[in-house]
Amino acid sequence: YTQAKALVFSKPGEPADVLSLHSHSISPSLPSSSVLVRSLAAPINPADINTVQGTYGAKPPFTSLIGTPEPSATPGNEGVFEVLSSSSSDFTKGDWVIPAISQFGTWRTHAVAEASKFIKVEKDGLSPLQVATVSVNPCTAYRILRHYGPNAGVKAGLGMRPLEVGSGEWFIQNGANSGVGRAAIQFGKLWGLRSINVIRERETEEATAALKQELEGLGADVVVTESQFMSREWRDQLAEITRKGREQIGLGLNCVGGKSATAIARSLGEGATMVTYGGMAKQPVALPVGLLIFKDIRFLGFWLSKWNEKDVEGRKHMINDILSLIRARKFRDVPVDEVKWDWDTEESTLRDAVQGGLQGFRKGKGVFVF
């Protein structure tokens, strides 16, 4: 028998209140076409925390499969596992796999699942952290940039058109320091787009300057602080960046909501698209009607889970494409805050790591490392 542990919750609530660590054992006789895996790394993404809180767009199934006293779910959308044994010919011992489905439940030391729930990853030249963080943040930035812009709509009239690689077109984003934001900066650079990136001011000027520099190092063309971006002077500064509007901003990426989202919308050119994918400020998006009527700006939402369901093959292709860029050192890792999880790790350590995951001004994304 394999001894395993999993973080579980049986009712929605604050992670610190509702998460518990459950021990169980896994039988050595695998069902047919199944795989036994051990975890290598699993990130703590904002969506996972929202899932525990019960505010996310999808609810995980609550089951008694691992013998919890009440039906429970294990959170965690992404991660990388090593195959320990397999009754499917698709996988062999030592392979690295990532979940093929949303809400797999990656916050656990081991898992048994049908082979179809996994995608094999070519592990050569990659670290567990790189593979564990590929399928949510980078894929979101990749999909949005590829599909929506920039300037989707302007040239093609009412329809959307795919990205013209190397067009030098501008996009603008808030939450530029997020995992998605950093990925968008890098893909933008690789694909010949130019980016304006909004970050929140740090505690000291030095720290703000250091973050700016870091994002410029990733390929950001312009980095501005939120206060600069919200000020009266921004209009003139933007005019300068866009050569008095001769170069329009065709795409806005909204990670934040609230006033920041309104300011993104005001920065866009005629016929541009604003894609909302996150709501970190927990504030609604308010839009001046003139932007809808006179500037014909399109406002859309994006949800990666839906895209993944609709385009399974496209997702695999995208993940392989991104992993190749990582191997070729053309795409840099997101800063992480490693949370060691071994057999003796206390429940409270794991719970606190999750609870802290939505706090701002962090040094990196929390990732369980096994």
Ligand code: NDP
């Ligand atoms: P990270 O954990 O990597 O980063 C969080 C970011 O949010 C940081 O840039 C942080 O800025 C910022 N932030 C935190 N609190 C606030 C606040 N109150 N106001 C403004 N900004 C804040 O995040 P991810 O990249 O993993 O996710 C970012 C967002 O994207 C989340 O809302 C997530 O749910 C969403 N998302 C959506 C997807 C979709 O399919 N729709 C897919 C993937 C992510 P700072 O550094 O200044 O603290």
